[in-house]
Amino acid sequence: MMALLRSRKTMFVLVGLVVVGLVISGAIGLFQSFNAAPVAQGQQGQGEQGQGQGQQGTPDGQQQEPPPDVDALGSPPSGFTYVDQDEAHCNGSICFRLILVAGEEGEALDMDTDEAVGTVYEHLLANGWEQELPPEADSPDDVELTESVLTDGDTLVADSSSPGDSVPVIMLGNAGMPAY
Numbered sequence: 001m002m003a004l005l006r007s008r009k010t011m012f013v014l015v016g017l018v019v020v021g022l023v024i025s026g027a028i029g030l031f032q033s034f035n036a037a038p039v040a041q042g043q044q045g046q047g048e049q050g051q052g053q054g055q056q057g058t059p060d061g062q063q064q065e066p067p068p069d070v071d072a073l074g075s076p077p078s079g080f081t082y083v084d085q086d087e088a089h090c091n092g093s094i095c096f097r098l099i100l101v102a103g104e105e106g107e108a109l110d111m112d113t114d115e116a117v118g119t120v121y122e123h124l125l126a127n128g129w130e131q132e133l134p135p136e137a138d139s140p141d142d143v144e145l146t147e148s149v150l151t152d153g154d155t156l157v158a159d160s161s162s163p164g165d166s167v168p169v170i171m172l173g174n175a176g177m178p179a180y
Contacts, residue, residue: 067097068172072155077123079104080116094173098160101168109168113161116168117146124150124157132156151175 004010070084083100090096101116103109109116122145125131131140132149140148150157153175160171 065093065095065174067095067174068155070097070099070172072152072172073099073124073157074127076101077119080109080120081106096171096173099170099172101170108166113165113168114146117159117161117170120168120170121145121148121150121157121159124152128152129157 067088070082073082076082081102081104083102083106085098085100088095088097101109101120111119129150129152131143131145132151133140133143134148137143146159156171156173156175158171158173160169161167162169
């Protein structure tokens with residue numbers, strides 16, 4: 001039995017099993033986070049009768065405010081379209097919406113994700129949005145544009161694309177949520 005445990009082949013098999021187990025458990029956690037309970041649309045406009053009844057809140061009493069719709073971005077840059085994922089993701093009192101950036105007909109773009117998100121960011125900046133800087137940055141030149149957060153005062157936009165991913169994804173949230 002000890003000779004079997006000292007074998008290189010056995011060690012490679014054990015290491016492979018551990019790595020596969022870690023990848024699978026990470027993927028399950030990721031998919032569970034994407035399938036978090038979406039915010040109900042009926043909660044945002046309840047009248048005086050419904051106040052305090054059926055509204056979700058956080059343990060510290062804060063309301064979950066649904067994230068803005070894709071319409072908050074305005075019209076997309078020429079040759080682009082925004083594809084709303086039709087689902088809000090909430091974590092505590094912070095809710096956000098994921099938006100895919102695609103070609104005009106919804107087809108995949110023939111550019112890398114940083115270039116596509118950069119084009120969207122430049123379009124938003126040209127339409128009155130402002131770049132929010134992290135506390136450690138002194139000027140916009142200290143931060144890569146696609147690594148920053150944009151705001152129009154009511155809405156925050158951040159690049160949410162995964163490194164090496166071929167689909168550009170931006171995240172919409174309310175400006176009241178912490179940017180960094």
